[in-house]
Amino acid sequence: MVERRRRKKNKLRGQRTMGAGNTKNRRGAGCRGGRGNAGANKSKFHTIGRLKDKKYRLKGERKGLAISAGRLDEMLDELVAKKKAVKEKETYIVDAKSGYAKVLSEGEVKHKIVLRINASEKAIKKIIAAGGKFEYAKKDYKPEEVKFEGEEDLEFEESEEKTEEKE
Secondary structure, eight states, rough: OOOOOOOOOHHHTOSSSTTTSGGGSSSTTTTTTSSSSTTTTTTHHHHHSSSSOOOOOOOOOOOEEEHHHHHHHHHHHHHHTSSSEEEETTEEEOGGSSSSEEEEEEEEEEOOOEEEEOOOHHHOOOOOOOOOOOOOOOTTTTOOOOOTTTTOOOOOOOOHHHHHHHH
């Protein structure tokens, strides 16, 4: 059977304030100092007043997506099929048409890739080590020679020459 309950309105009948606290509290907008911007130059000056600065928010440019080098290496054939990358003989050319703005270093690179988008330094080293190129005007970037496995730096002894010059 359905439970019968009294409405709140009926429970409060017979009480002077009907649950509103003081008698004055339900009169118009008096307890909040008027409606809207009323009292902006007097009673509500500190919150709404003329001296409050208008806040502006700068909207940043939309940044492109980043992709790891290993994932890019796997997706090269798909990108060529969708005409977002170009294949010339054995090399793949990846530029801004691919939909990516940056290549990160995670994963292995097996194909020869010519990158014309931004990349992290480790990703650039991996791509160059695989036989590819990096052709993007990156600010303050100086390409370094990549050492292949088995190559070592040769250190020359400077002790004999410098001792003769000092004497």
